[in-house]
Amino acid sequence: MFSRAVCITALLLAGASTHAGDIEATATTVAGQPLADVAVVLEPVAGYPRGPMPTVTIAQRDRELIPYMTVVQVGTAIEFPNQDPFKHHLYSFSPPKNFEIKLYAGKPEKPIVFDKPGEVALGCNIHDWMEAYVLVVATPYFAKTDAHGRARIAHVPPGSYRLRWWHPRQKRELPARAIKIGAAPTRLTQALDVPPRIIKPKPPLDKDSY
Ligand SMILES: [Cu+2]
Numbered sequence: 001m002f003s004r005a006v007c008i009t010a011l012l013l014a015g016a017s018t019h020a021g022d023i024e025a026t027a028t029t030v031a032g033q034p035l036a037d038v039a040v041v042l043e044p045v046a047g048y049p050r051g052p053m054p055t056v057t058i059a060q061r062d063r064e065l066i067p068y069m070t071v072v073q074v075g076t077a078i079e080f081p082n083q084d085p086f087k088h089h090l091y092s093f094s095p096p097k098n099f100e101i102k103l104y105a106g107k108p109e110k111p112i113v114f115d116k117p118g119e120v121a122l123g124c125n126i127h128d129w130m131e132a133y134v135l136v137v138a139t140p141y142f143a144k145t146d147a148h149g150r151a152r153i154a155h156v157p158p159g160s161y162r163l164r165w166w167h168p169r170q171k172r173e174l175p176a177r178a179i180k181i182g183a184a185p186t187r188l189t190q191a192l193d194v195p196p197r198i199i200k201p202k203p204p205l206d207k208d209s210y
Contacts, residue, residue, distance in 0.1 A: 021181060023153040025188045027145045027165065034149030035192060037069040041164040042141040042156060043176070051140020055079055055111055058122070058132055060088045063202060065122055065132035069168055071142045072134060077111035089125035096120050096136055119168075129200030133168035156181050165190045169197065 027038035053076050059066050061083045072078065082088050082105055091100035096118030101108050103126075114120065114136045124130040141161070143151035162176040171193040179186075 019155065019185065020183045021154075021156040021158065022185045023141075023143075023156055023181070023188060024185065025143065025145065025151045025153070025190070027149045027151070027167075028189070028191050030191050030193050032191070034145075034147065035167065035194060036145050036147050036149065037067075037167060038145040038149070038151070038190075038192060038194075039069070039071045039135045039137075039164070039166040040143050040145065040151045040153065040188070041071070041135075041137050041139060041166065042153060042179070042181070043137070043139045043162040043164065044141070044157075045160040045162065045178075048138045049140060050075070053077075057081065058134075059083050060090070060124070060130070063124075063127045063130060065124070065130050068132055068197075069144060070132070070134045071144050072114055072136055073140050073142070074117050074136055074138050075113065075115060076136075077113045078134070079107065079111045081107040088127070088130075090122060091125055092120050092122050094118065094120040097134075100125075119166075121168075127202075129202050131200075135166055135168075156186075158182055163188065165192060167192050167194045169194050171195070 025040040027035040029035050051073050056072055056078045059081050080090055087103045087105050089103045096116040097114050097120045117136050117138050120134040122132045141153050141156050143153045145151040158181050161179050163179045164176045165174050
């Protein structure tokens with residue numbers, strides 16, 4: 001059973017890697033462990049086409065912001081539904097998107113449009129352990145690594161790009177590097193100096209459900 005599963009996975013990977021312009025990226029810690037929540041970003045030197053821009057969701061659930069890290073193209077609208085049975089107070093002081101949604105329950109009337117590139121840190125005024133990050137990029141070619149440290153960007157047109165790797169807890173910014181994307185699938189790997197996440201203590205719910 002196990003070997004059969006492995007076999008199918010291998011076939012899927014082989015099949016998936018045959019498209020021109022597909023980027024398979026792998027991120028690790030400096031110790032070689034898979035690293036999740038890394039943004040892999042390809043900025044076309046020739047300018048930025050506008051990609052499909054579906055509305056993105058960052059939820060508040062069990063007094064956490066989910067997901068921890070999100071990458072979007074400039075101009076993307078993000079919804080912040082509160083799925084808890086009590087209020088949250090979302091805010092960011094980050095220059096690319098300084099905003100707050102004061103004490104609220106349910107789904108806010110309007111999404112927030114992230115209209116400038118840069119790094120945005122989100123928090124909650126009531127529960128100070130809640131944290132999440134949004135990387136806003138000009139390009140439509142980006143992905144985020146999963147728990148295995150893997151990310152995939154599909155159908156990147158051939159050409160010259162700047163490649164960036166980014167993680168919200170990275171100790172230093174990695175310089176962007178020039179890369180040529182050709183007709184063949186491209187594999188990229190990068191080690192990043194990222195300390196483990198320290199989860200701030202979350203007190204038990206009190207009688208007022210806060
Ligand atoms: Cu909160």
